[in-house]
Amino acid sequence: MGEGAPAAAIEIAGLEKVYSGSGGRAGKHALKGVSLTIPRGSIFGLLGPNGAGKSTLINILAGLVRKSSGQVRVWDIDPDVAPRAVRASIGVVPQELTLDPYFPARAALELQAGLFGIPKLARRTDELLAALGLADKADAPARSLSGGMRRRLMVAKALVHHPPVLVLDEPTAGVDVALRQQLWAYVQDLNRAGTTVLLTTHYLHEAEALCDRIAVLADGEIRANDTTDALLRRVEDKALTIELAVPLAEVPEALCRFHPVLAGPQALVFRYGRSSGAADEILAAVQSAGLVVRDLTTSQADLEQVFLDLFRRS
């Protein structure tokens, strides 16, 4: 990005959102003092379970929902003070596909460019259609496109005004594996060309594949915010169960550093992840402790669940 670009693409401090109850719907404290800095040039993952407050946060950034209190700056602009300027700096791909079924892809992009006041000659319609693999569908109505193509058209729509910040709200929910890879590759290309990307997801694997940093949002609060590598080192998603030939009364001293659990007199369960010793190290220690192994099994916990449990507790 050129001169004068802010160091932080998005800066959020003490953000609160309370939805007031209406029409029989209970009020909801959806964001409880969220502070977050999204560095310019990063791909930042906002991970959290259903109802965590991810969409609320994005909608506040996009100027679609008004915050209750706190500070928000997008590309150094306060969305409450200058909503139009913020909309020029941010492109949002919403969770729901909001396309006119009868509108062809090219016309949808042209209309969007018109809404942003982009002169005809400065429009990037063909470039975007080609970049998102929609060139041969340019004149087909949206209703004739596959789900994946519609999703890509939504991405193209969010990019017509060349925003420095792109926000993707659950970009690959319900999208097949091949398309997911394609979308990820495109997001990475955009990022290499300078776009800051904020993506929300339920899937740790998605955040792991794409993001430099991950923040975990649960029940309206940030539970973790770190580099992807550092976060994943805290996850212990594998279990090694060793069945012993001879019963044990307690865990032998030499194995304590692996923090195993005695699951019955003849079964030792070791949990391990990317940070602790691998299975071979554990097995070597078991043998040198003089234990006789009768059988062993390994299992892999659901990574998503382990991760969310970890941060729910912290």
Ligand SMILES: Nc1ncnc2c1ncn2[C@@H]1O[C@H](COP(=O)(O)OP(=O)(O)OP(=O)(O)O)[C@@H](O)[C@H]1O
């Ligand atoms: N307009 C509204 N009025 C009242 N409560 C709302 C409103 N919008 C959202 N909520 C509530 O605020 C909480 C956060 O919702 P939000 O949609 O931001 O979560 P989310 O993390 O995006 O979830 P999902 O992954 O399911 O989209 C939820 O409990 C939701 O029911």
